[in-house]
Amino acid sequence: MVDAVFLALSVLTIGSAIVALEIRSLIYGSIALMITLSGIAGFFLLLDAPFVAMFQLSVYVGSIAVLILFTVMLVRRELIFNKIEDKRRRYAGIGLMLALMLGIGMIIIGSGMKSMETNSPSVDYKKIGEDFLTYYSPALIVMALILASSVVGALTLARREDITNDQRTD
Amino acid sequence: MSTIAPQFRLSRFIASLFDIIFWVLLIFSLVGLPIVFIVLFYIKMPIINGQMLTPYLAMTWMADPSRTLPIIKTLLHTTFFHVIAFPGFGFAALLAAATIFVERKFLAKIQLRVGPLYCGKIEGILQLMGDGLKLISKEIIIPAKADKPIFWVGPLLFVGTAGALVSLIPVARGWVVANPSVGLLAVFATIGFFPIISVLTAWAANNKWTFIGGLRALHQMIAFEIPLILSLLSVVILTGTLNLSQIAESQQHYWWIVFTPISAIVFFICILAELERIPFDLPEAESEIVAGWLTEFSGMMYGLIQLGTYLKLYAFAGLFTVLFLGGWNGPTVWPAFPADIITHGITIGPVTAKIAGLPLFDQDMLNGTLWFVIKTVGVILLILLPRGVFPRIRIDMLLHTGWYKLIGLAFINIFIALGLLYAGVLGPGGLIQ
Numbered sequence: 275m276v277d278a279v280f281l282a283l284s285v286l287t288i289g290s291a292i293v294a295l296e297i298r299s300l301i302y303g304s305i306a307l308m309i310t311l312s313g314i315a316g317f318f319l320l321l322d323a324p325f326v327a328m329f330q331l332s333v334y335v336g337s338i339a340v341l342i343l344f345t346v347m348l349v350r351r352e353l354i355f356n357k358i359e360d361k362r363r364r365y366a367g368i369g370l371m372l373a374l375m376l377g378i379g380m381i382i383i384g385s386g387m388k389s390m391e392t393n394s395p396s397v398d399y400k401k402i403g404e405d406f407l408t409y410y411s412p413a414l415i416v417m418a419l420i421l422a423s424s425v426v427g428a429l430t431l432a433r434r435e436d437i438t439n440d441q442r443t444d
Numbered sequence: 445m446s447t448i449a450p451q452f453r454l455s456r457f458i459a460s461l462f463d464i465i466f467w468v469l470l471i472f473s474l475v476g477l478p479i480v481f482i483v484l485f486y487i488k489m490p491i492i493n494g495q496m497l498t499p500y501l502a503m504t505w506m507a508d509p510s511r512t513l514p515i516i517k518t519l520l521h522t523t524f525f526h527v528i529a530f531p532g533f534g535f536a537a538l539l540a541a542a543t544i545f546v547e548r549k550f551l552a553k554i555q556l557r558v559g560p561l562y563c564g565k566i567e568g569i570l571q572l573m574g575d576g577l578k579l580i581s582k583e584i585i586i587p588a589k590a591d592k593p594i595f596w597v598g599p600l601l602f603v604g605t606a607g608a609l610v611s612l613i614p615v616a617r618g619w620v621v622a623n624p625s626v627g628l629l630a631v632f633a634t635i636g637f638f639p640i641i642s643v644l645t646a647w648a649a650n651n652k653w654t655f656i657g658g659l660r661a662l663h664q665m666i667a668f669e670i671p672l673i674l675s676l677l678s679v680v681i682l683t684g685t686l687n688l689s690q691i692a693e694s695q696q697h698y699w700w701i702v703f704t705p706i707s708a709i710v711f712f713i714c715i716l717a718e719l720e721r722i723p724f725d726l727p728e729a730e731s732e733i734v735a736g737w738l739t740e741f742s743g744m745m746y747g748l749i750q751l752g753t754y755l756k757l758y759a760f761a762g763l764f765t766v767l768f769l770g771g772w773n774g775p776t777v778w779p780a781f782p783a784d785i786i787t788h789g790i791t792i793g794p795v796t797a798k799i800a801g802l803p804l805f806d807q808d809m810l811n812g813t814l815w816f817v818i819k820t821v822g823v824i825l826l827i828l829l830p831r832g833v834f835p836r837i838r839i840d841m842l843l844h845t846g847w848y849k850l851i852g853l854a855f856i857n858i859f860i861a862l863g864l865l866y867a868g869v870l871g872p873g874g875l876i877q
Contacts, residue, residue: 328629336636
């Protein structure tokens, strides 16, 4: 059962990832990207990590994919993308990807992780929270700083002083 | 006299009924039964009380009510029944359908109109059925330059996502379709799909009104998703769990709305915005952009979107009940099942029928469902009320409310919750348990 689900998820994820790269229509490409990201959430569910899976769904599908969709729909793509049709680049990309996957696969198989434990209890999110506040607290602080600085940066970029807002009455 | 069927003859009608019965029986015995027996070769039959359930055994049980009831009782606890009927789709769709009718009558009464009156003679009670028949029989028109796959799939995805949201709501103790340990996060993840679906279908219809409506829906839902999540965090802080059943269980003595009133208000406003209801109905503002992102839908596709919208309404009202109003908790008002029927059986004249396994639902579950339905219907009416009272607000005011005011308000109650927790008043090991 788990094997069948794993296989189906793998086919779905990798297939839609290839579609996302190859399809002409940008909208369909972003939909395929959403399916890929949802498939990864499915892998997290298989690995008994529902917490991570739900965050994968709500952050990647719910926010980032929406952002990509939004950009693709609103921006005239002739202005930002120019087509480069080059067979050699594609083959080089596929070759590079295969080499990378082989390397990572060798490392993982060599490290002794050969089978997936599917019957273990799911990871408790309270444990994740505790770890974040104790052992991994520097990482949490760094993340908070990065997020705060990116919020400040976004506000700075979005601020425009040349527009006076006369219409607003509230 | 009505002249719907002037050639009507009762004898011919009865004769045609017999004709239909004859043909059904003939086809069933010649085609149906062989198919059943062929299929039975490949299906693993369940074993009940040590006996394998063959078709003959099943028919024997069907003839005897004392043996049928346990079967029905097992059926009531299967996942299939949960998904199709009781805490899942059937129950929610029933409440949603009732909501559509009540909304029309309720708004009419507020605005001194009469509302639907003709259909079904008594206060237009069959209006909804008439509307449904109309929607089913109407033609589905796809715009010529629409992106057909996305346009077709959109309404189905919308209903599916709304159904996923419904499946997470616990109705009574132990009566919930899906009970994940991270239920609230699952709710957040499911909510995130709605803006995608609306903007994609809006884009696929290839119409400027739908696209403007879709972009408005996207803006609005994204803006109100964050205060929605933040407003629920105070409840999570106080209960220390993300499981919706445990959150409802934790409110046996007092409701969380007592301690987190600001969160409840923020959550309620966010519900209105997420559901695109007046005063936040900019995505389908009919006086500005025809019908917003629903403009190009016709026939049953529009019906599906409508069904999904009202399922979503029920799900959010149920979520409000579970998180702030104590869920299924309430005083026991449902009468207990009479004990003599269990011990002595039902006596009708000289015959006494003793029926095993009679209380199909226990008292606790019926009582819980009653309270849940009462509270949820109250919240639904509260959601419907602004439609009769308020005008639509402007989009910049909407975004200002979402991104600025509500987020600030949501944080206030988070700090109140943290204060109560660290002062040792509430929470695990607090003064009030």
